Amino acid sequence: MAEKIITISRQFGSGGxxxxxxxxxxxxxxxxxxxxxxxxxxxxxxxxxYISEYSEDxxxxxxxxxxxxxxxxxxxxxxxxxxxxxxxxxxxxxxxxCVIVGRCADYVLRERTDLLKVYVFSDLDSRIERIxxxxxxxxxxxxxxxxxxxxxxxAYYEIYTDQKFGDAANxxxxxxxxxxxIDHCAQIIADLYNSEDFGK
Amino acid sequence: MAEKIITISRQFGSGGxxxxxxxxxxxxxxxxxxxxxxxxxxxxxxxxxYISEYSEDxxxxxxxxxxxxxxxxxxxxxxxxxxxxxxxxxxxxxxxxCVIVGRCADYVLRERTDLLKVYVFSDLDSRIERIxxxxxxxxxxxxxxxxxxxxxxxAYYEIYTDQKFGDAANxxxxxxxxxxxIDHCAQIIADLYNSEDFGK
Numbered sequence: 001m002a003e004k005i006i007t008i009s010r011q012f013g014s015g016g017x018x019x020x021x022x023x024x025x026x027x028x029x030x031x032x033x034x035x036x037x038x039x040x041x042x043x044x045x046x047x048x049x050y051i052s053e054y055s056e057d058x059x060x061x062x063x064x065x066x067x068x069x070x071x072x073x074x075x076x077x078x079x080x081x082x083x084x085x086x087x088x089x090x091x092x093x094x095x096x097x098c099v100i101v102g103r104c105a106d107y108v109l110r111e112r113t114d115l116l117k118v119y120v121f122s123d124l125d126s127r128i129e130r131i132x133x134x135x136x137x138x139x140x141x142x143x144x145x146x147x148x149x150x151x152x153x154x155a156y157y158e159i160y161t162d163q164k165f166g167d168a169a170n171x172x173x174x175x176x177x178x179x180x181x182i183d184h185c186a187q188i189i190a191d192l193y194n195s196e197d198f199g200k
Numbered sequence: 201m202a203e204k205i206i207t208i209s210r211q212f213g214s215g216g217x218x219x220x221x222x223x224x225x226x227x228x229x230x231x232x233x234x235x236x237x238x239x240x241x242x243x244x245x246x247x248x249x250y251i252s253e254y255s256e257d258x259x260x261x262x263x264x265x266x267x268x269x270x271x272x273x274x275x276x277x278x279x280x281x282x283x284x285x286x287x288x289x290x291x292x293x294x295x296x297x298c299v300i301v302g303r304c305a306d307y308v309l310r311e312r313t314d315l316l317k318v319y320v321f322s323d324l325d326s327r328i329e330r331i332x333x334x335x336x337x338x339x340x341x342x343x344x345x346x347x348x349x350x351x352x353x354x355a356y357y358e359i360y361t362d363q364k365f366g367d368a369a370n371x372x373x374x375x376x377x378x379x380x381x382i383d384h385c386a387q388i389i390a391d392l393y394n395s396e397d398f399g400k
Contacts, residue, residue, distance in 0.1 A: 119368055168319055169366060171376065172376040173376065179399055184392065198381065
């Protein structure tokens with residue numbers, strides 16, 4: 001089977017986005033990441049920053065935040081973004097071979113048989129090093145920032161997919177980027193995509 | 201870092217044992233599987249079949265089975281086997297580069313920095329096909345047999361390691377053998393073992 005679509009789920013700070021971009025470069029196919037946000041913004045009218053904040057993570061937990069931003073029918077803005085997000089991901093996948101980073105694309109496209117589903121993760125220390133290098137220091141302790149982000153992302157994934165984030169069973173391939181290295185991760189994905197063994 | 205020890209955790213019926221053997225062949229290093237049982241038997245005096253039954257899975261659940269086979273100090277035979285199993289795994293790892301299949305070796309050797317920890321799993325259908333092909337038909341429905349085995353193996357892993365079986369975070373690499381194919385799985389492992397990228 002010639003594989004068509006690669007989805008990359010990733011832990012915050014694992015370098016999964018870079019793995020996706022590098023694999024796409026090796027394969028000569030597009031990699032969609034920020035483009036998804038732009039498209040959702042165009043369709044929904046929500047600002048890109050707002051979508052960025054609510055398209056993968058739950059808001060801070062709490063009773064009032066759970067009720068905020070809901071319309072008459074109980075739809076939250078997050079639900080609205082989810083609906084547009086699903087449509088954008090399906091449209092991008094229809095265009096042809098590509099890499100899609102994050103945003104539950106593995107779940108949104110679950111009925112396609114031509115998916116290569118990848119999960120990129122890493123240990124806490126190398127993720128801390130990476131986020132400080134990439135996003136700089138903030139007032140929040142990096143470890144706390146990561147754990148908070150993990151919790152929100154896992155909750156988001158579980159709410160919308162009814163699956164557990166980080167459970168190997170949801171993927172074809174899980175890569176510890178801190179141990180394997182970003183370049184080697186990208187190479188494993190590209191080799192598998194090109195291999196005749198895959199999905200036979 | 202030249203990697204020394206590969207541990208393979210695997211779902212029953214995923215072909216993880218064959219992946220381990222093939223990776224070892226590619227690398228020209230030994231693969232330990234049944235040898236662990238033989239060694240435990242020699243050290244403990246328990247029969248090999250008995251060890252085989254209790255060295256990776258819990259017994260059938262139930263109040264009486266939980267109490268059976270315990271000595272004066274509350275040690276069960278399974279605990280006794282675990283203690284010998286840890287010793288055997290550490291001794292084998294001390295001998296030099298090798299592949300160790302199953303038996304929580306990833307956890308037993310967790311303090312070594314030269315481990316490549318792999319988890320091999322697969323979807324239910326290809327596992328059913330594999331166990332029927334390998335072990336033949338039994339009176340038990342294959343799906344029920346697999347699910348029962350999964351439950352017992354997960355419980356064993358969690359009791360002795362305090363970790364969740366199948367959680368990607370416990371490994372360096374997780375491979376869906378049903379999608380990737382046994383040979384390609386072995387090749388990914390061998391390439392990674394030989395790569396200078398790994399564990400830098």
